[in-house]
Amino acid sequence: MNMSSSDSKVFEYESFLNERLREDLRLILEQRDKLYGELTEYFQLRATIQKIKEDVKPESLLKTKVDLGCNFYVQANIPDPSTICVAIGYGFFLDMTFDEALAFIQRKTEVLQDKIDCQTRDAGRVKAHIRLVLEGLRELQQIQAQPRSSHKDFLS
Template sequence: MDVKSQESKVLEYESFLNERLRGDLKLILEQRDKLYEELTEYSQLQATILKIKEDLNPESSLKTKVDLGCNFYAQANISNPSTIFVAIGYGFFLDMTLDEALVFIKRKTGVLKEKIDSLSNDAGKVKAHIRLVLESLRELQQIQAETRPSYRDALS
């Protein structure tokens, strides 16, 4: 292989690595992070519902603080805390009883965990492709792989 074709191959691999693989990995990790945030929100909602159910009196109301945005809170009084509006996706909310909401949350968190696992697998595949391209670049440029230092010499 002549020097020019070798240099063009190196440039081709480097551009593929930097423009495609690293971009794909970043996108996958961002999607996974969003799903982790959503999973956390549903877990917090589940804990809140369980606390409400524990303290629920059929004739009692619930006093709480509502975040209006930018950490600005207002007091709220909920006259009937036996139902709750739950975000079901795509901007839609559904009025559910507390028990229905717990069932929905259990199913939704299961789906989210499956998606997270799938994205983690995809991220692993992209990382493996990155390693393969890096190894190919090392081979093309005839660079020795980094070796770990031998500590046996220090002990002798």
């Protein structure tokens, strides 16, 4: 089977669209979703800290339930609820006061939001490239689909 040059171009554009652009978009959106998940966790942590800060006195015993996995909970007693252990990244945890943790969470959520905004812009660029390639494909296929008219058609 012999492909014409326009058929070859259509095939190249379709391959680029499906193998590169759509995959890039999928990866960007996947990364952005992970960032949204992380951002949600920090929002939940901030709400929890604020609730503990309002309701619990530093010298009192805090009773809570801890998920050991598979929704198996055990009761835990926290003798000094004035500090909290916060995951700061790369597998490191830091013991912080509530105010320090809230300040850290504020900064961390700003950084995550900046990353999310960057991912959203990147996704928009890839979507624009996809539209451009699709428009190019439409033009190629319309040219291909239209029969060539001869000069005789113009004279009659």
